Amino acid sequence: MDFSYTNDQLELQETARKFAQNELADLAKELEEKNEPVPHDWLKRYGELGFLGINISEEYGGLGLGNIEALLVLEEFVKVSAAVAFPVFESSVGPVRALEHFGSEAVKKRIIPAVCRGEKIVAVCMSEPEAGSALTDLTTKAVKSDNGYTINGQKRWCSGGGHADGYVVYSRMSDAPGAKGIGAVFVEKGTKGLTFGEREQLMGFRGVPSADIFFDDVEVPLENEIVPAGGFPKLMEAFDLERCGNATMCLGIAQAAFDHALEYSQERKQFGKPIVDFQAIQIKLAEMAMKLEASRLLIHRAAQQANDGLPSLKDSSLAKCFANEISRDVCGVALQVLGAYGYSKSYGMEQRLRDSWGWGIAGGTIDIQKVNIASALVGRRFNQRG
Structure with a gap:
């Protein structure tokens, strides 16, 4: 049992610390004041420096490092602010990892490298107006057909809602009760029938946008299935x-x-x-x-x-x-x-x-x-x- 970091981990930590402390302080202040997320030009810079998808496989554009390395970088960024750290969070421990583990190859190859390059943001949609801690009470439905899935419902408290380029949507995918009927599909921003409510005004989390998400006969192809019913x-x-x-x-x-x-x-x-x-x-x-x-x-x-x-x-x-x-x-x-x-x-x-x-x-x-x-x-x- 060794509690010390390796030289490579220490070097990565120091690189992240210098970048975050020296270059992100002014950005963090601006995001807090304006309640705006990290701009795309900054995201691309994150990607160029390797701070996105640190523990994502190299096959999909990540660095292929471990979870410890990802968390070391995340900690250095969040010391400056949660807003500037949030893209690192989403790309290393958030919904992108669900895509990497369970998504189809077509979706993984289309989405994950773009996230690691800072070109796309992926958020997760779990909670609903009547399903928070009782997540298995969710009612958003994804009905399967020969051509794909049709999604109807509403999501709430989605960090990145309205801002992200794609969403991992927890959905009821069969009539089986509780968790047995729940799976997930991937929905890209701009899909017909996908709309967003007004941005939430929260006590904190400024710079991390959140909004209700509405699905009205939103259609996605079969390849966008992440896990089927029973995959909860x-x-x-x-x-x-x-x-x-x-x-x-x-x-x-x-x-x-x-x-x-x-x-x-x-x-x-x-x-x-x-x-x-x-x-x-x-x-x-x-x-x-x-x-x-x-x-x-x-x-x-x-x-x-x-x-x-x-x-x-x-x-x-x-x-x-x-x-x-x-x-x-x-x-x-x-x-x-x-x-x-x-x-x-x-x-x-x-x-x-x-x-x-x-x-x-x-x-x-x-x-x-x-x-x-x-x-x-x-x-x-x-x-x-x-």
Whole structure:
């Protein structure tokens, strides 16, 4: 068991850190102020530098590296902001991985290399107005015929909704009840019958667009099937890696908050000395550092053990749940260390707190992760409808 990074991993991490810190700070500020996503010219630059699809097979335009490498890069980007990190997230641990694992060769070859080049963005459509945590209650239907699928329904809380170039759409594909009838299809933006609602105005996640998506007799070819009815467990296996990405988004935000508080505590003077000399501040810093290190270890354990496939439900849920909770805690304490400066929009700390809160809702709430963990401990799923 080796907890150290390889020289190649350290070099990749340092490259990502320099690029993110030196070149993305102004972009991050602009995205936060305007609530706009990363522009396409920047996406292409991400792609040229190899930051998209880090753990995607070289066959489809990625670097062919491991999950740890992808998460190391993601953490460095999200330290600057969640908005500038989101394309890295979507290309390495998001719906693109579901396409890579389960999609048809035709779709994989058409879409994934374009994502890795920064030419396309792919989002996932899961939640609906009446199906969030109870995802198996979804009602969006994809009806199969000899020519393909016809899709009808509505999706909500889709990060990238209205902005992405393609969507992995969880759909009811047979009359079988619950998860047995659920699969997924790929729908490209511009397909007839696909429309979008107004952009959501959220507490955080500025620069990560979200909107309702409407499917009105949307037709896609058979090759756009990702998994058929009954493939829901496969989809959720792929989603276990997304949980590691979600956890890393929290970790990076919290790490940036801690770094800011640590630096500030050594510069800010009260009663004639730096506030770090006060034991109350020392204890806060130590507790934040412990939470960050524990979170990183849980995330990297889940990712490392999944290098030959996908993370386990238990490992990914432990990592996500813990990171979601400690990120809120760390950002809150870091804000308190900065005092009034932390509460000011001019210094970025309040943005970290707003963004950190959202990740504990997105991708499966904190409470749902705890149910997942309990299910893994006892070896059976719990019936929430009983």
